[in-house]
Structure formats: structure tokens, C-alpha cells
Amino acid sequence: MSPSRLQSVALLAFLLAAAAALDARQQAQGPPATQTRVVLLGTGTPGLDPDRSGPATAIVVNDTAYLVDFGPGVVRRASAASLDAGTRKGIKALDPRSLRVAFVTHLHSDHTVGYPDLIFSPWTTGRRVPLEVYGPKGLTAMTQHLMEAFRVDIETRTNADGNQREFAEGHRANAHEVSAGVVYKDTNVTVTAFPTKHAMESYGYRFDTPDRSIVISGDTNPTQATVDACRGCDVLIHEVQTPAWRATRPDTFQRFAAKYHTSTPELADLARQAKPRLLVLYHYNSSSPEELFADLSSRYSGHFVIGRDLDVY
Numbered sequence: 001m002s003p004s005r006l007q008s009v010a011l012l013a014f015l016l017a018a019a020a021a022l023d024a025r026q027q028a029q030g031p032p033a034t035q036t037r038v039v040l041l042g043t044g045t046p047g048l049d050p051d052r053s054g055p056a057t058a059i060v061v062n063d064t065a066y067l068v069d070f071g072p073g074v075v076r077r078a079s080a081a082s083l084d085a086g087t088r089k090g091i092k093a094l095d096p097r098s099l100r101v102a103f104v105t106h107l108h109s110d111h112t113v114g115y116p117d118l119i120f121s122p123w124t125t126g127r128r129v130p131l132e133v134y135g136p137k138g139l140t141a142m143t144q145h146l147m148e149a150f151r152v153d154i155e156t157r158t159n160a161d162g163n164q165r166e167f168a169e170g171h172r173a174n175a176h177e178v179s180a181g182v183v184y185k186d187t188n189v190t191v192t193a194f195p196t197k198h199a200m201e202s203y204g205y206r207f208d209t210p211d212r213s214i215v216i217s218g219d220t221n222p223t224q225a226t227v228d229a230c231r232g233c234d235v236l237i238h239e240v241q242t243p244a245w246r247a248t249r250p251d252t253f254q255r256f257a258a259k260y261h262t263s264t265p266e267l268a269d270l271a272r273q274a275k276p277r278l279l280v281l282y283h284y285n286s287s288s289p290e291e292l293f294a295d296l297s298s299r300y301s302g303h304f305v306i307g308r309d310l311d312v313y
């Protein structure tokens, strides 16, 4: 064997030994302490900020994702979170074709405009099974109307000449209208709906997984039910508006917001009672992120973050 070949063999043996040692160390450490991840797919509002997609949050447990709300942009953001390259997260459960279960807090358009996207785009790219969707009264009718609205598309893709005949079930969405209480349970999660106070029937959801408890508010005035749902939960994801931002809005909106949304002083009070380990702000309106941060931190000493699209907690 030539000296250079000998060196190559020695190097290969060294690398294999190093890889085996690393593998053994990883096995000794066991799986990561946290199996559950919260992925913010959209932290936006009805406002048209291109950096903040419409409200959509994913709770990812092991290899399964559970969505809460499907605002505009939900499918592209889920796809981004599923990819590996660059700053993307490589969370395979968020490949849109793997999305099977979704919960909706209420039927305002900023939370539901992504519904046909969630039904049809994954289907046309390969999802073979129906979606299971849980939410307030009106969800069944909305689902039926969407099926009717897209009738030409569905018929064309599933007729004798269609390219989706092989998985004709993939465009279906089974709507489940819920009331307060446990609305879903499988080996990864128990999901409990609690009533919130918004302009229509609305719910927040608590997720209990093997390692974490996560509460998401949807759009709401502060409520005791939200405090009770959290009670020291690991993560509370809550909407908020600053008084300075509200003051710039028309009177009609200010009256609406006082009844159906949450201000920073109100959220500070609520969080002091709910005591989340981490408070994540989403669906927020403020003059700027700095103004929001300063306003809440002057009122609340707990750990909080201003959520951004594709953040993972």
C-alpha cells in the first residue's frame, strides 16, 4: 500500500470511530427533552404586512402537526417551515401534504381565508386523505360552500380524464362543530376548547401533550376562561393591541376593540393571573414592535416574546 493510500485508510478509520462515538453519545442522551414545538406560521392581523402572514399556529408533537387557524399564507408558511435550506426549520410534519388536523378559533376571514388553500393545494400536490377540521357553528356550512365554490375544479380533477382520480378523497374536509370541553384526543394531544369573548362564537384551545401545555387565545377580550385554561401553562399565545395604536383608529373600531380584543394593560393583568412560563404575543397591533415591547414590559415582569412568522418555541 502506498503511503498516501495508507493515510487515507487511517483517516477513514478515524472518522468512522469519531462518528460512532458521537452516535453513542447521542444515544446516551436519549431523545430531546422537548418533543412538542410551537411553530408560528402567521402572526399577522387583517393588515397587509407582507412579513406577517394571517393567523396560523402549528403545534407539532413527534411527527404530527396540529394547526390552529388558517389565515392567508398558511400553506406557503407551512411549506417554508418544512424545508431545510437556509434559515428554514426542516420540520417535516409541516409538509403541507402531511397536514390532517386543524382547529379554528372563529370564522372571521383573517383566520379562515386560507381554508380553501389548506383543502385544495395539498390535495393537488399529493395528500390522499381528508382534512379533519374543528371549530364553531358555521364551520360545516363554510366547508360545504367551499366545496360548491370549487365544484368545477373538483370535477375536472376527478373525472375519467382527471389527474387526481387516484386519490379522490384528498380534497374532502370533515367539519366538526365543537362546544367547550375536550374536542380532540389522540396519542399525542388532548385538545380542550374554552369559550372566548369576540364578535361571534369563538374558542381558545389548550393542548396537553406528553411534555407541554400550550394555550392559544384566538381573538378575544380578556376572559377568566383564558386564565383558567392556562394556570401556569408552559406557553400562552395571546393577541394584543397597544393603547397608542388604538388611539389612531376610528371611534367605531375603538369601541369594537374595547369589547372584543385585548389591550396591553389587560394582557398584563391576565398574564399575572395565568402565570405562563412563556407568553408569546401574536395577532398584535402596535405603533411598532419597540412600542409594544416597551409598553408590555413596563407592566409585566414575566417572560414574554413578540412572535414572528416561522419562530419556533
Ligand SMILES: [Zn+2]
Pocket (backbone or CB within 6 Å): 106, 108, 198, 219
Ligand atoms: Zn376576529
Ligand SMILES: [Zn+2]
Pocket (backbone or CB within 6 Å): 045, 046, 055, 108, 110, 111, 219, 283
Ligand atoms: Zn383576527
